[in-house]
Amino acid sequence: SYVLTQPPSVSVAPGQTARITCGGNNIGSKSVHWYQQKPGQAPVLVVYDDSDRPSGIPERFSGSNSGNTATLTISRVEAGDEADYYCQVWDSSSDHRGVFGGGTKLTVL
Amino acid sequence: EVQLVESGGGLVQPGGSLRLSCAASGFTVSSNYMSWVRQAPGKGLEWVSVIYSGGSTYYADSVKGRFTISRDNSKNTLYLQMNSLRAEDTAVYYCARAADGYNYLDYWGQGTLVTVSS
16 A cells, blocks of 8 residues: 655744655655644645645645655744644555555644 | 534444444535545544545445445435444544545544544
């Protein structure tokens, strides 16, 4: 089965840029989606199809995907961005199933 | 406005059964891909199951043969029948929508907690 690997934690000072990676075998050939989850809340889609943003998501959130790594970039980080972030792909190679990365805790220093 | 409201969670003994419901409004369940995703306490997200608009269903290996996803078009509601429950099934269960033909989850419910314990 397909595996997505994320760093457990990323720390960044307010106003700086945070980059959260998501590794997977030839992930560049897949569409990667990113979710933000704050404590006690349901996940929220922040980037879909590698780099598109749903309406209402600030332009500070962007994504890229190439080779074996996809990246969520959050520019001008704010205290309110502190949350867990999960990458996700759809694995239809052998069976149809969703795959999530293990999640990354973003801490705003 | 799109809304998803889960219900049916609770405390159940190992080996028991539970049926979760997810009532949708603002869109038609049968015209979209609907998934269940769970999150064990303090852990990450785990995809559980999907039902496509055409009716095909798929499951994670961890629940295959024990869980059944279904929908009632007349009630615009998604279900997850969970049998032979184990302690490791303890989690918050979310229902989520993916627009037909897409595989990102654009709307999520608030979740319902299932606790499997004696």
